[in-house]
Amino acid sequence: MSKTGNKQVVKVLQARDIEILLGLYEHRLLSTEQIMRRYEMSRWYTYKKLRILRNSRLISTHPISGYLANQNRQGSYHRISEIGISCLREQGVTVERRADELRVNIRRLPFLLSTNDVMIDLERYGWEMKDSRDVKEKFELNRGANVQGMLTSPSGSEYLFYMFLHGVGMKNLMKTAKELRDFGNPNYILFAKSATSYSTIVQQLSTNNSVIVKCQSLKIFPYTFAKYYLRLFEDENNVMKFLEDYEIYDLSFKTSSVSGSKKQYDGLERVVRHNGEEKYLVNLLDTDLVKLYNIKQYRKEMYELDGRKVLLVTTPNTRDMHEQLLEEIHHIDYLEIDSGDLVDYLTTI
DNA sequence: GTAGACGATTATCTGACAAG
DNA sequence: CTTGTCAGATAATCGTCTAC
Structure with missing residues (x-):
């Protein structure tokens, strides 16, 4: 029986035990739920594993407070102990900080x-x-x-x-x-x-x-x-691929972006055909304030000279806000992306 | 309106067990 | 020994309905 005075302890340290200890060392603390996700263990097994590590005094466990609003029971978080750290050191991991410094x-x-x-x-x-x-x-x-x-x-x-x-x-x-x-x-x-x-x-x-x-x-x-x-989607090419894949958005991409000696407008590099019209496509799904700033620099006179409107990619949730921020600019069309489509796209990859 | 009441849910622990 | 699952128990809390 793996018992010391009644409690189950670690007999032989496993590879995953070390990974968990390392995770706690590097990130200072993790909640039960986070450990479950990160190390892909079932709920029961996570509790068990953590309990055994705790019984062996390799980690310490504390109740979470202030994380979820309007809720008192928020689970626990775990930290590596000094014993856990020396354990990592024995495993050949270079550790500089003491458990105390990770509080x-x-x-x-x-x-x-x-x-x-x-x-x-x-x-x-x-x-x-x-x-x-x-x-x-x-x-x-x-x-x-x-x-x-x-x-x-x-x-x-x-x-x-x-x-x-x-x-x-x-x-x-x-x-x-x-x-x-x-x-x-x-x-x-x-x-x-x-x-x-x-x-x-x-x-x-x-x-x-x-x-x-x-x-x-x-x-x-x-x-x-x-x-x-x-x-x-941090890689904008993937956003474009997504927009192309969903035909309902009715976009066709011009082969190359605006370049060469022609006068360019900062941030307006991608031309698309939408509803039979050429437009500058700007992806604002990330509410990037630099992009927003660039659109504001594309003034009415420039638009009248250039002829291309801005087609702004947004979501139902953020559209009001985006419109409000750009209310003085009238040569903008909004393209609403269904966040469901987006999540589907991301989860099928 | 609010204090109970009562059942549902959550986070956790326990001991048993199979399989390796 | 370990990994991993599970039924069952628990205490605290949440949600909601009801009685005053």
Whole structure:
């Protein structure tokens, strides 16, 4: 019997035990549910495995608070213990931090759980996530910065990212804006976990040109949508492939993008034929404020000279917001994408 | 309107068991 | 020994209906 004073403990450390310990070391903490997803174990087995690791004092378990709004029972999260760390060291893993240094302040807990959730969803599609401390170290950013970490897309683009929970304080948003302006990194992703925080962020930042002109992309996503969208669509060619595949959108793509000596408009590079008309296609599914800014620069006079309207790809949920942001521009047509189609497309690949 | 009541749900633990 | 599944139990909590 594998018992020590009644409790089941680890007798022989398994490969998966080490992977779990490593995951806890690298990401500081993971919830029960996250461990279940990340290591692809059944619910029962996850509990069992974690209990055995805990009984062996390799990990410690704590109740989650502040993660889900209006709910008291939110499950548990797990951290690696000092014993767990020496165990990793014995396995030949280079570990520098002590268990004590991996503790997370209760106020940061919901942020870290949220970012780890994104990480677990996207890593299997070729994304990589770097912890906020590593990022701050690497780019020499100050310790108190809001930046949550860095995401590297499958194609190698590096995005610093931010997480916004259910409420967004104005002070905090201004602090973030200052970071976006000062950090000098070209690409950013902002995740918003509620509809309110999403629209607050978009509204506040879309008028802040001093921030936008410093960026190559500044994408703002509703959290859940982002976890689907980013699997594949950070690469815009895949968005185009999707639009082509669904004939109901009635698009035919011109073979090449606008190029050469002809005068170009920033951000308007892709010409399509839609309803018998040539238009500039802009994908705004990512609510990229840089794209929005570029569309605003395409003024009425230019449009009258050029003759091509802008065809804007949006969703039923974001259309109102996008229209409102561009209300002074009239030469825009909106193409609504059914998010169901989008999810179908992503899950059948 | 709200305090119970009551059943459903959630997160977890337990012990048993098959198979390797 | 392990992995992995499962029925069953639990305590806390959630949702909702009902009685006052």
